[in-house]
Amino acid sequence: MDKLAVLTIGQSPRVDAIPDIKDALGSEIQIVEFGILDRFSEEEAIESLYPSDGDRVLVSRLKSGRGIKMAEKKVHELVQETLTYIEEDGIDKILLLCTGKFPNYKYNGLLIMPYxxxxxxxxxxxxxxxxxxxxxxxxxxxxxxxxxxxxxxxxxxxxxxxxxxxxxxxxxxxxxxxxxxxxxxxxxxxxxxxxxxxxxxxxxxxxxxxxxxxxxxxxxxxx
Structure with a gap:
């Protein structure tokens, strides 16, 4: 079965989004979820990524359903770390679950960036x-x-x-x-x-x- 990694800039699982994605893709594709904030508690994530004045803001969802506002530059670092981890896990197709504008990351597979x-x-x-x-x-x-x-x-x-x-x-x-x-x-x-x-x-x-x-x-x- 083909695998697709879905990477959220919040925490997984994304129970709000994955059902729509599964419906559209069909049952023949296995979705594996990752979140750049999965290793943080909610309070740790909110405190460490909160934007300062002048920061470009990105928004995502925590595991509890709570929204989180983050500094874009801090998100980029965590995205690259997680992409490296996913690649080492052997998955060669990744959907980044965000419509924001992101830089070119180091990743040898297919990285779909919605922007x-x-x-x-x-x-x-x-x-x-x-x-x-x-x-x-x-x-x-x-x-x-x-x-x-x-x-x-x-x-x-x-x-x-x-x-x-x-x-x-x-x-x-x-x-x-x-x-x-x-x-x-x-x-x-x-x-x-x-x-x-x-x-x-x-x-x-x-x-x-x-x-x-x-x-x-x-x-x-x-x-």
Whole structure:
């Protein structure tokens, strides 16, 4: 049976995300989960990775379901350490469970990083028109606009966490997009679920791209 390592920048298991991924990939692919924070307690992780002023922020999920906000530069170091461990374990395909922009890591197998795929597909579909973006944390809004601009996209960005029971906030954000002149909306985090996509579609009246399922459907072509 083919194996796929799924690497979260939080803690595993990702019970919120893996069922959607399994549904899309099918039963013939074995998923093995890893988390860069698995060796930390929750409090150790929160304390040691908390961002300072000026740090670019990444957001993920702890084993308990609690969200965690982290300094991007600290995350990069732990990602490389975990990739090395996975490679030594003999798995040659890895999905990084984050849509953030990451550097080129040392890894000899196939490393799927959603940032490049999502930005590439969205740019092709948008054809120069404005799109909407929803990210987990308000502190990510400014940097997300900048990153999409680097891709050549004009975006309207808003925030609502998939991890902090902010469904009411997500509904309100989706309602705000009703009056925005955007072609479609991207849920720009692997933490957003199919149920959250449905909420945003129904409330906004706009088409919605769910990063999680977009990436996995493309990934399936590699097996």
């Amino acid at each position: 490049e795929i999502t930005h590439g597909v969205v740019k092709i579909l948008a054809k120069g028109k404005k799109i909407g973006i929803i990210v987990p944390n308000e502190e990510q809004v400014e940097s997300s606009i900048k990153l999409w601009k680097e891709t050549g996209m004009e975006v309207v960005a808003k925030s609502a966490s998939p991890y902090e029971e902010e469904l009411e906030k997500l509904e309100n954000i989706a309602n705000q997009f009703k009056d925005e002149d955007v072609l479609f909306i991207v849920l720009d985090c692997m933490g957003y679920s199919k149920d959250m996509k449905k909420i945003v579609q129904e409330r906004s009246g706009k088409p919605v791209i769910l990063s999680r399922t977009l990436i996995v459907r493309i990934l399936k072509e590699l097996f």
